[in-house]
Amino acid sequence: MPVTRQDVLHISELARLGVEGARADELTKELTAILSHMEVLSQVDTATVPTTAELGAGGTPLRPDVGVPPLMSGTLGSIAPAMRDGFFIVPRLASHEDSGESGA
Amino acid sequence: MSVNDYTRLGAAQIASSVRAGEASPADMIGASFKRAAEIGAGPDELNIFLHSDEKASIEEAEQMRPRIQNATDLGVLAGVPVAIKDNIASLGLPTTCGSKVLRGYVSPFEATAIARLRANGAIIVAKTNMDEFAMGSSTENSAFGPTRNPLDVRRVPGGSSGGSAAAVAAGITPIALGSETGGSVRQPAAFCGVVGVKPTYGRVSRYGLVAFASSLDQIGVLGRTVDDAALALETIAGFDAMDSTSSDADVPIYRLASLGKPAPEARNPDAQAMRIGRSPIPPPPLPGPTTLEGVVIGRPKEYFPESLDPDIRHRCDRALDRLRSMGATVRDISLPRSPLAIPVYYILAPAEASSNLARFDGVRYGLRVDPGKGLKAMYEATRSEGFGPEVTRRILLGTYVLSAGYYDAYYKKAQAVRTLIADDFRAVFASGVHAIFTPTTPTTAFPIGAISDPYEMYLNDIFTVTANLAGVPAMSVPIGRIRRLPVGGQIITAHFDEYAMFRVAYALEAGLGAEAHQ
Numbered sequence: 001m002p003v004t005r006q007d008v009l010h011i012s013e014l015a016r017l018g019v020e021g022a023r024a025d026e027l028t029k030e031l032t033a034i035l036s037h038m039e040v041l042s043q044v045d046t047a048t049v050p051t052t053a054e055l056g057a058g059g060t061p062l063r064p065d066v067g068v069p070p071l072m073s074g075t076l077g078s079i080a081p082a083m084r085d086g087f088f089i090v091p092r093l094a095s096h097e098d099s100g101e102s103g104a
Numbered sequence: 105m106s107v108n109d110y111t112r113l114g115a116a117q118i119a120s121s122v123r124a125g126e127a128s129p130a131d132m133i134g135a136s137f138k139r140a141a142e143i144g145a146g147p148d149e150l151n152i153f154l155h156s157d158e159k160a161s162i163e164e165a166e167q168m169r170p171r172i173q174n175a176t177d178l179g180v181l182a183g184v185p186v187a188i189k190d191n192i193a194s195l196g197l198p199t200t201c202g203s204k205v206l207r208g209y210v211s212p213f214e215a216t217a218i219a220r221l222r223a224n225g226a227i228i229v230a231k232t233n234m235d236e237f238a239m240g241s242s243t244e245n246s247a248f249g250p251t252r253n254p255l256d257v258r259r260v261p262g263g264s265s266g267g268s269a270a271a272v273a274a275g276i277t278p279i280a281l282g283s284e285t286g287g288s289v290r291q292p293a294a295f296c297g298v299v300g301v302k303p304t305y306g307r308v309s310r311y312g313l314v315a316f317a318s319s320l321d322q323i324g325v326l327g328r329t330v331d332d333a334a335l336a337l338e339t340i341a342g343f344d345a346m347d348s349t350s351s352d353a354d355v356p357i358y359r360l361a362s363l364g365k366p367a368p369e370a371r372n373p374d375a376q377a378m379r380i381g382r383s384p385i386p387p388p389p390l391p392g393p394t395t396l397e398g399v400v401i402g403r404p405k406e407y408f409p410e411s412l413d414p415d416i417r418h419r420c421d422r423a424l425d426r427l428r429s430m431g432a433t434v435r436d437i438s439l440p441r442s443p444l445a446i447p448v449y450y451i452l453a454p455a456e457a458s459s460n461l462a463r464f465d466g467v468r469y470g471l472r473v474d475p476g477k478g479l480k481a482m483y484e485a486t487r488s489e490g491f492g493p494e495v496t497r498r499i500l501l502g503t504y505v506l507s508a509g510y511y512d513a514y515y516k517k518a519q520a521v522r523t524l525i526a527d528d529f530r531a532v533f534a535s536g537v538h539a540i541f542t543p544t545t546p547t548t549a550f551p552i553g554a555i556s557d558p559y560e561m562y563l564n565d566i567f568t569v570t571a572n573l574a575g576v577p578a579m580s581v582p583i584g585r586i587r588r589l590p591v592g593g594q595i596i597t598a599h600f601d602e603y604a605m606f607r608v609a610y611a612l613e614a615g616l617g618a619e620a621h622q
Contacts, residue, residue, distance in 0.1 A: 003504065011503040015458060016465065017496055018484030031501060034559055038447045041517050044524070051519035052319070052526065061343075061352045068345050073195055074212035081472035088467050093479045 003031040110135035111275030115184045115332045116359075118278065119225065122183035125172065129165035129183030129227060136185035136229050136276055137161070143254060143274045145230070150252045152270045154190050155197045156230035161185075164227050179225030181339060186221055187271040187280040190231040191238055192323065193312035194218050201314050202234040202246035202264075205464045205471045205490025215312020216347070217281060217323045217340040224339050229277060232267025236492045237461065238288055238316045240264050241564035242555070245494045250552055253296060256589065259549040262292030262564075265326065269296040272326045279336040280326045285316050286449050287544075287568025289324035290580040294544035294592025297582045297621060299333045299609070300326045302568075304600045305575035306351035308337075309344030317456035318349075320449075320572045330581060330609045334358035337602065353600045361606035364395035364430075391614045397431035399608065400537050404439045407542035407567055416543050419584035419591045424541060426615035427608065437537060439528045442570050444521050449569045450562055451505050451518035457495075458502030464490060497558060526574040533598040539608045542567050544580040544592030567594060577602045581609050582620040590621070 005028045012019035019027060082089035107127045110118075121127045137158045145152040171178055188194055191201040193211035200206040218228065235245035243251040243266025253261040254274040261270040265282025269292035272280050282289040284302040293300025302324045313323050323340065327333035338359065343352040356367055403424065408417060424434050466472035466486035473485040491499070505514035532540065546566055555561045571578035576599055580592035593612065597605040613620060 007504065008500065011500050011507060014507065015462075015499050015503045016480070016483040016487055017491070017499060018488040019496070019500070027497065027500060030497060030558060031504065033557075034450065034501060034562075035504075035514075037559055038451060038514060038518075041444060041447050041451075041521055042513070044441075044444065044517075044521055046517060046520035046524070049520040049523050051516060052522045063345065063348075070213050070346070072212045073214075074210075076212075076468070079209065079212060079469040081466060081469075090467055091474055091476070091479045091482050 001035070003028055003035060107131045107135050111139055113278065114329050115181060115278040115327070115335050118184045119178075119180055119182045122172070122225070123178050127183070128172075129168045129225075130162055132183045133161050133165045133185055133227055133229060139274070140230070140276045143276065145271070145274065145276060147249065150254060150257065150270060150274070151233055151249050152251055152267045152274065152276070153230040154200060154202070154233050154248055154267070157197060160196060161227055161229050168225065179223065180335060181221060182225035184226045184279065185229045185277045186226045187230045187232050187268055187277045188218060188228055189234050189265050189268045189280070189282045191234060191283055191314040191316075192218060192281055193314070194228060194231060197228070197231050199231065199314070200248075201238070202236045202248060203490065203492070203495070204247045205486070207247075207471065209470050211312070213312065215323070216309035216344045218312065220340045221281075221336075226339075230271065232265075232271055232280065234267055235264035236495050237314070237457070238264040238283055238285055239457070239494050239498055241287070241291055241561055242550075242552075243267060243292070244552065245492060247492055252552070253549050255297060256549065259551050259589070260295065262295035262545075262549060264288040264292075265324075266292045268326050269293050269298055269300065272296070272298045272328055275328075278328050279332045281336075281340075282324050282326055283313055284322050284324045284572060285320045285453055286572050287565040289326060290544050290568050290578060290592065290594060291564060293326055293580040294590060295549040297585070297590030298326055298328055299330050299579065299581055300324060300592075301333045301337055301579040301602075302571060302577060303337060303341060303602060304351070304577045306349050307341050307353070307355075307577070307600065307602065309347040309350050311344055311346035315460040317453040318460065319456060320453060322572075330606065330613045331359065331362065333579070334361065334606050351600070356603045358602060358606045361603050362610040364391055364607065364611060366607075367603045391430050391611045393429065393431060395430040395611045396427060396608065399432045399539065399604075401427055401432050401434045401608070402437035402532055402537040402540040403434055404437050404442065404540060404542060406439050406442045412543065413547060415586040416546070416591055419586070420541070420543050420593055422619070423583040423593045423612060423616065427541070427612060430611050430615055432608075435537060437532050437540070439532065439570065441521065441524045441528050445525055445570045445573055446562055446566055448518045448521050448525065448573060449565065450501070451514050452522065454498040454502030455506050455515050456502070458499045458506065461491075461495070461499055494558070522573050525570055529570070529574045529576055529596075529598075538597065538604050540596040542594045542596070544568060544594040548586050548589035548591060571596050575599060577605055579605055579609055581612055583612070583616060584619060585622055
């Protein structure tokens with residue numbers, strides 16, 4: 001099933017990737033070509049096959065239901081683009097994004 | 105052994121020398137950086153290192169001096185220089201995943217695997233180049249330029265752990281950490297003529313490994329020899345409360361596999377000398393005609409198609425002959441669903457990546473590009489500028505197969521076929537086969553820029569990706585060269601049976617001797 005340019009623009013929007021223009025056309029062709037190799041899976045009868053639930057022998061061991069705090073050697077502020085009073089600062093979630101309004 | 109022989113020393117020899125007081129850790133670190141300078145590990149030449157700090161590494165080595173003087177145990181990797189793939193979180197050096205979106209990011213915490221290396225005396229000398237977010241098979245997808253293969257600088261080192269494989273092949277470090285999602289340790293190991301190990305899923309903690317596809321990702325090790333890889337893996341393996349998928353299965357002393365006996369018989373007094381203390385670590389004994397007595401090796405027909413390069417087939421046949429000469433029985437087997445592995449992998453891995461990489465949005469860490477048009481515009485500007493073409497392609501592919509209308513046809517279908525692929529491995533091991541032998545890659549290292557079609561690049565993983573889908577351990581061992589380019593042979597065993605894998609690998613390495621690099 002060929003991927004359309006509309007599909008690419010839609011999934012780009014979902015993935016917040018901002019793909020547009022000639023790059024959208026290239027990706028339409030590339031994704032169509034890649035997915036054509038996946039069609040072989042449709043010929044495999046999996047009606048009674050469960051999806052993969054575990055990988056190892058014995059599965060994942062049970063453990064106490066408690067969180068383990070990470071061992072941080074620095075503060076979040078040292079890696080965050082913008083932070084104030086323990087909160088990450090982000091631009092305003094504008095309802096009219098083309099208005100030119102900027103947050104923070 | 106003198107530090108002057110550094111590039112020929114294995115990790116155990118370096119540690120033995122340091123523990124015996126014959127060389128200092130600082131000598132070894134100095135030798136590692138000297139070799140890096142000689143070979144041109146920097147960005148203008150082989151581009152193996154993304155980040156290193158010679159002064160800090162030497163200082164860390166000097167800090168071991170009191171431990172040596174006070175005769176406390178220095179660890180099995182005392183003074184051993186180690187290189188780390190740049191998607192494994194480290195203190196002190198950046199962790200960029202080869203991506204602009206994390207340029208300059210220094211993690212405030214450290215991966216469990218690195219912490220365990222340091223606790224055993226190892227010293228980190230560099231973070232190594234890689235395909236962006238481990239998506240690639242050539243290290244050409246790094247935002248910081250491709251790494252060149254030290255054996256032929258016109259060719260790729262493989263990927264995505266190409267920088268780590270190149271560091272070991274160039275003699276800069278005897279061991280390095282890489283990561284695997286579909287063959288990213290074994291394939292570059294094969295291309296660079298070194299040993300590469302992907303452990304069982306759950307065997308090594310993923311804490312601190314930047315997630316690509318969480319049901320497939322594992323930290324792996326690269327070593328100049330099988331012994332280097334065994335020593336490194338037994339150091340980092342084992343349960344970790346920080347990783348919810350970590351297994352509590354016992355970790356054997358993998359180096360004992362060199363004795364050529366099954367695991368239960370291997371628990372003998374040699375263990376103490378081979379594991380801890382200040383005594384020298386003995387080298388592996390030479391194999392004999394009964395070293396692999398009772399071991400059944402499976403040769404799956406799907407991994408030896410008629411189209412396989414005849415030179416690669418010849419090197420594999422020679423390796424199998426050596427295994428037979430040491431007492432192994434070679435049996436023809438079938439893994440009938442393995443040819444479906446590439447389509448399955450390239451649905452599931454991008455699907456998981458599309459979710460995992462959603463965190464790189466410019467909010468909490470890494471790159472932020474804010475065009476001043478609100479939050480959504482910031483997300484899109486950050487991600488479109490921060491991610492390279494292959495990462496963008498895979499996020500879109502993953503988003504597509506998870507989206508409404510396509511989920512059942514692609515994602516759910518692939519998950520079911522993954523079960524069938526894993527069932528094939530379980531059936532083979534249940535039939536009495538102890539290890540499976542295949543080529544690691546369908547070709548030797550290819551020239552930089554030779555492959556532009558994405559799916560053609562994906563086919564590099566054709567023999568390696570099944571072990572990731574099934575969760576079983578696998579490793580690549582050098583088995584010869586074709587026109588001076590290395591060829592790798594792959595050994596696959598059952599879940600958590602790395603011991604049997606190393607037993608076969610030690611025997612194969614010794615059985616081939618110099619032929620492994622001819």
